[in-house]
Amino acid sequence: MKTDTGKSMTADQMVDSCKKYTFWSWSAQDAVNPIPMAKAEGIYFWDADGKRYIDMNSQLMCSNIGHGNRRVIDAIKEQADELAYAGPGMATRVRAEIGPILSKHTPGDLNKFFFTLGGAEANENAIKLARQFSGRQKIIARYRSYHGATAGAMTLTGDPRRWANEPGIPGVIRAFDPYEYRCSFGQDSCIDCGLLCLKNMEEIMMYEGPQNIAAVIIEPVTGTNGIIVPPDGYMQGLRSLCDKYGILLISDEVMAGLGRTGEWFAVDNWGVVPDIITMAKGLTSAYLPLGCVAMSDRIAEYFNKNVFYGGLTYNGHPMSLAAAVATLKVLEEEDLIGNSKRMGRIMAELHQDLKARHPSVGDVRSIGLFGIIELVKNRKTREPLAPFNGSSPEMVQLGGFLKENGMAAFIHWNTLHTNPPLCINEEELREAFAIIDRGLEITDRAVIE
Numbered sequence: 363m364k365t366d367t368g369k370s371m372t373a374d375q376m377v378d379s380c381k382k383y384t385f386w387s388w389s390a391q392d393a394v395n396p397i398p399m400a401k402a403e404g405i406y407f408w409d410a411d412g413k414r415y416i417d418m419n420s421q422l423m424c425s426n427i428g429h430g431n432r433r434v435i436d437a438i439k440e441q442a443d444e445l446a447y448a449g450p451g452m453a454t455r456v457r458a459e460i461g462p463i464l465s466k467h468t469p470g471d472l473n474k475f476f477f478t479l480g481g482a483e484a485n486e487n488a489i490k491l492a493r494q495f496s497g498r499q500k501i502i503a504r505y506r507s508y509h510g511a512t513a514g515a516m517t518l519t520g521d522p523r524r525w526a527n528e529p530g531i532p533g534v535i536r537a538f539d540p541y542e543y544r545c546s547f548g549q550d551s552c553i554d555c556g557l558l559c560l561k562n563m564e565e566i567m568m569y570e571g572p573q574n575i576a577a578v579i580i581e582p583v584t585g586t587n588g589i590i591v592p593p594d595g596y597m598q599g600l601r602s603l604c605d606k607y608g609i610l611l612i613s614d615e616v617m618a619g620l621g622r623t624g625e626w627f628a629v630d631n632w633g634v635v636p637d638i639i640t641m642a643k644g645l646t647s648a649y650l651p652l653g654c655v656a657m658s659d660r661i662a663e664y665f666n667k668n669v670f671y672g673g674l675t676y677n678g679h680p681m682s683l684a685a686a687v688a689t690l691k692v693l694e695e696e697d698l699i700g701n702s703k704r705m706g707r708i709m710a711e712l713h714q715d716l717k718a719r720h721p722s723v724g725d726v727r728s729i730g731l732f733g734i735i736e737l738v739k740n741r742k743t744r745e746p747l748a749p750f751n752g753s754s755p756e757m758v759q760l761g762g763f764l765k766e767n768g769m770a771a772f773i774h775w776n777t778l779h780t781n782p783p784l785c786i787n788e789e790e791l792r793e794a795f796a797i798i799d800r801g802l803e804i805t806d807r808a809v810i811e
């Protein structure tokens with residue numbers, strides 16, 4: 363096959379060549395069945411045969427402002443003309459521009475930014491900063507978490523993607539999550555439980571020796587592993603615990619940040635200021651790769667006189683920074699954070715409506731446009747419709763139905779994610795939920811009363 367551009371290729375040619383020569387992540391290669399994606403606009407994309415899909419997971423929860431935004435595309439083109447690359451030691455116009463915009467939106471005194479190419483690298487550098495700043499080695503992470511696929515980030519990761527990559531880096535300890543629907547401490551509700559997960563966290567700190575712990579890293583709202591929204595008081599309590607023992611709090615907002623939860627950063631929902639925030643995905647809305655570590659003044663000042671042992675060839679890449687500056691302006695000027703909050707309220711109602719009518723819906727959770735539908739065989743026993751780290755015929759069928767009916771959705775074990783681009787409007791949201799509504803008839807048939 364000698365075709366030069368995607369345009370001259372058929373859908374089959376695209377898929378065949380991609381499958382023959384390229385290696386897919388997190389998959390046995392034979393099981394991969396990619397959609398030949400040809401173009402995208404707003405909340406929709408089209409395959410090479412012209413079929414339209416609603417992008418109900420914003421690709422990988424990253425196309426936050428939506429597809430095909432002219433302002434970002436033009437900014438990238440202009441930057442390519444002006445200066446495509448500058449080494450990490452150079453000052454550039456876009457590097458100068460992005461700092462003030464970011465620091466306007468990061469909470470508290472998180473005013474200094476280290477740029478990477480993605481989320482895993484941001485977390486790698488966050489723990490480097492925490493260790494070098496504190497002189498301590500241990501890091502506490504949580505089980506239901508994903509922090510990236512590089513060695514350190516993979517070790518921080520609690521979910522089963524870690525297993526095949528063990529042993530990882532030394533010094534990582536894991537704690538349980540504030541997961542109300544499947545509480546590790548046997549509670550039915552977070553109300554009046556006294557936040558046993560935080561008590562357990564403090565016990566872990568005691569056993570590990572708080573003087574040895576550099577940081578606690580958490581996804582403030584857990585992403586892939588279940589859109590776990592912590593009860594009010596959890597984030598505040600975790601902040602206090604960290605303060606009590608001089609431990610840094612790292613908020614991994616790679617997925618939850620940049621408007622996804624209806625606030626600029628997820629921690630803003632609880633008025634908590636972490637010591638470090640990591641971000642990526644929504645920072646450029648994935649128009650180009652970029653990650654970032656935001657650090658407090660206190661940490662930044664320490665490194666005024668002490669060398670930071672970390673770096674990247676593409677640190678502060680002008681093209682990515684141009685995409686980020688344009689994305690941040692779109693988020694600001696098109697009020698997409700506000701839209702995420704407003705549409706999030708409607709999405710929460712749509713979730714509740716599905717729960718009221720479909721017996722296979724065990725739980726629904728959302729904050730802003732970060733949502734999930736958790737499917738069960740039985741509401742009383744809460745038996746999941748697919749096992750932990752597994753699948754089931756019904757979940758596979760549901761995925762097939764949604765795809766068939768023009769929705770690209772993320773199905774993870776027994777859950778269906780609802781994470782559309784933040785530019786979605788009410789009509790589009792209702793259109794998406796009407797498809798899900800029909801799909802859930804499949805999972806309802808698996809319910810055992």
Ligand SMILES: Cc1ncc(COP(=O)(O)O)c(C=O)c1O
Pocket residue numbers: 479480481482483485508509510511581585586614615616617618642643
């Ligand atoms: C919370 C969180 N942290 C880190 C990462 C890793 O980001 P990347 O894939 O850009 O390395 C992800 C990716 O999904 C994520 O969801």
